[in-house]
Amino acid sequence: MPGEIRRDEVRKMIAQGAQLVEVLPSPEYEEDHLPGAVHLPLRQIEARATEILDRKRPVIVYCWDTS
Amino acid sequence: MDGKLDWMAAGLPTEGTNALHPRAGDTARKDVPTCGLTDRLGDVRERVKEKAWDSVVVVNQEHVVLGLLRSAELAKDADLLIEQAMRPGPSTFRPYVSLHEMAHFMIEHKLENAPITTSDGRLVGLLLQKDVVAAMNKIAK
Numbered sequence: 001m002p003g004e005i006r007r008d009e010v011r012k013m014i015a016q017g018a019q020l021v022e023v024l025p026s027p028e029y030e031e032d033h034l035p036g037a038v039h040l041p042l043r044q045i046e047a048r049a050t051e052i053l054d055r056k057r058p059v060i061v062y063c064w065d066t067s
Numbered sequence: 068m069d070g071k072l073d074w075m076a077a078g079l080p081t082e083g084t085n086a087l088h089p090r091a092g093d094t095a096r097k098d099v100p101t102c103g104l105t106d107r108l109g110d111v112r113e114r115v116k117e118k119a120w121d122s123v124v125v126v127n128q129e130h131v132v133l134g135l136l137r138s139a140e141l142a143k144d145a146d147l148l149i150e151q152a153m154r155p156g157p158s159t160f161r162p163y164v165s166l167h168e169m170a171h172f173m174i175e176h177k178l179e180n181a182p183i184t185t186s187d188g189r190l191v192g193l194l195l196q197k198d199v200v201a202a203m204n205k206i207a208k
Binding site: 006 | 070
């Protein structure tokens with residue numbers, strides 16, 4: 001079930017094995033991304049999510065900010 | 068989540084090409100002395116003189132930056148309270164700002180130092196212009 005979480009919860013979930021996904025375009029991902037995040041641009045999510053992500057672990061998706 | 072901007076503004080680590088270059092949060096001095104609004108200026112001055120600092124960051128209990136004391140403020144009447152002596156609401160910068168950008172800004176605005184804070188205003192450290200210049204020179208070599 002999707003939900004919104006804050007920074008502290010993100011850190012906790014990463015420590016527990018959650019997967020991080022950045023959906024921004026390539027140049028932004030290449031410059032900076034959260035440690036361990038995989039790159040899955042928005043337009044490719046439907047096509048590639050099952051190939052890249054582990055269904056058994058929680059997934060945290062982020063972009064630049066909340067707006 | 069609040070996004071990458073919030074993560075970086077908190078000074079948390081990132082990976083990528085930018086992470087190879089030093090940023091404001093990496094170079095800021097974390098041991099900068101701090102004081103509260105109701106401290107006496109004379110007491111604060113004595114405390115920081117021992118440590119050879121000429122700047123003090125004024126914070127609240129949550130470590131949110133409220134003001135700054137540079138040499139001019141530290142030289143005021145010893146009996147003033149910090150809230151009467153400080154320079155309130157100084158410009159603050161986020162930890163992810165590149166040193167290159169900080170160098171330009173600090174030199175252009177003649178800032179000897181600048182507080183680095185998280186997006187919610189909590190102190191990360193004090194960035195000294197001399198440290199920025201030294202780091203830039205090191206990179207250039």
